[in-house]
Amino acid sequence: MTKPGKAFDNMVAAVADIPDGAVIAFGGFAGPGTPYNLTKALLAQGAKRLTCIANTTGGAQQPRMPDIGMLVENGQVAKVICAFTAATRPTDQLPFTPYYERGEVEAELVPQGTLAERLRAAGAGIPAFYTPTAVGTELARGRETRIIHGREYLLEYALPCDYAFIRAWRADAAGNLQFRLSQRNFGPLMAMAARTTIVEVEEPILPVGAIDPDQVHTSGIFVHRLVPIPPPPEGLWTTRRQERAK
Numbered sequence: 386m387t388k389p390g391k392a393f394d395n396m397v398a399a400v401a402d403i404p405d406g407a408v409i410a411f412g413g414f415a416g417p418g419t420p421y422n423l424t425k426a427l428l429a430q431g432a433k434r435l436t437c438i439a440n441t442t443g444g445a446q447q448p449r450m451p452d453i454g455m456l457v458e459n460g461q462v463a464k465v466i467c468a469f470t471a472a473t474r475p476t477d478q479l480p481f482t483p484y485y486e487r488g489e490v491e492a493e494l495v496p497q498g499t500l501a502e503r504l505r506a507a508g509a510g511i512p513a514f515y516t517p518t519a520v521g522t523e524l525a526r527g528r529e530t531r532i533i534h535g536r537e538y539l540l541e542y543a544l545p546c547d548y549a550f551i552r553a554w555r556a557d558a559a560g561n562l563q564f565r566l567s568q569r570n571f572g573p574l575m576a577m578a579a580r581t582t583i584v585e586v587e588e589p590i591l592p593v594g595a596i597d598p599d600q601v602h603t604s605g606i607f608v609h610r611l612v613p614i615p616p617p618p619e620g621l622w623t624t625r626r627q628e629r630a631k
Contacts, residue, residue, distance in 0.1 A: 391560050391605075392590055393612045396426035399583050403432045403548060406463075410504065410579060411439040411453060412551035414570035416623035419443075420550040422585045422614055425451040425621060427461075427550075434463040438504075438546060440497065440571060441469040442481035450621060454480035462490055466544070468497035494524065501574055503544035508577025508607070513542045549579035553603075556584060557591040560605030569602060576607040583610040 393399040400423060403409070409427075413419030428451060435456065442465055443452025456462050458480060465481065470492045472479050484490045495503065496518045506514055515538035519525050529540040551572040555563040562584065564572050576582040590611055614620040 390558050391609060391611045392558065393610050395615075396422045396585065396612050397429065399423065399610045399612045400426045400430050403427065403430060405433045406435070407432060407547045408436040408545075409438065410546040410549040410551075410571075410575040411437060412549070412568065412570075412572045412575055413443075414440055414567035416450075417566040418552055418564075418568040418570060418572060419450070419452075419623065420552045420583075420585050421450045421452075421621040421623070422612070423550040423583055424453070424456070428455055428459055431459075431461065433461050435461055436464045436466065437462055438466045438500075438544060438575075440500070441467055442479055444480040450623070452480075457481050457484050457490055464491040464493065466493045466495055466500070468495055468500050470494050496524070499541055500544070501571065503541055504546075504571070504574040504578040506543040507545040508574065511543055513540055515539065516541055544578060546575065546579040547581065549575035549582045550585075551575055551582065552585050553587070555588045555591065555596060556586045556608070556611050557593050557596050557605070558611075559593045560584075560608030560611060561596050561601045562603040562605075562608060563596060563600055564602045573603045576603050579607075581609045582607055584608055584612070586611055586613050589613055 411420060437453045439453055442454045444454040471482060485492050499516055499518050515531055517538050520537045520539050525539050530537050552568055553562040554565040590613055
């Protein structure tokens with residue numbers, strides 16, 4: 386069931402129509418920006434052959450929260466596009482890793498800044514751009530480069546998405562968003578890059594105009610579905626401090 390406008394009653398309804406083969410961007414740079422509730426709903430929904438775009442596949446946080454690694458374990462993912470496809474510590478292993486090593490899931494490693502710019506370019510209508518990042522590395526092997534003003538640059542293509550799952554602190558009924566902490570690292574870029582942006586919102590949805598325009602971080606024109614996060618234990622939060630804030 387949906388409510389009037391962009392608000393949905395629950396996470397399950399918000400992801401119900403996502404088809405097999407969809408390209409989905411998942412916000413998050415650390416716990417506060419990660420759309421755990423939408424990811425959990427997608428696990429239950431079961432769409433297959435997904436391409437997942439994110440900073441990392443997740444799995445390092447304990448206790449473990451719903452992440453792309455769980456989607457991989459559930460047989461729902463064909464490919465991931467991430468800045469970190471492996472753990473940052475040699476003693477750790479992401480749940481995604483053995484699936485990649487067995488050839489069951491494809492992975493594309495993208496430098497973090499390039500990942501952000503590919504998303505931003507998609508939202509801005511820029512099909513491709515040149516960057517010096519990754520020139521001379523394995524990531525540039527066999528790819529187009531160009532000398533500009535005496536320096537070599539690598540051609541990168543924009544990264545449009547079918548859907549974006551992001552988490553916001555506040556939203557009004559028109560979809561205007563405010564972020565806090567690491568929610569703002571990838572959230573605005575992914576919202577711009579996606580055809581359909583789905584947002585899990587920490588605070589109750591506000592009336593249109595309740596957020597000062599100077600405080601809007603992402604315009605409602607980029608947002609299509611809003612779902613308030615229910616209180617624990619039904620809703621998934623990231624820290625005790627956030628639970629107290631709720």
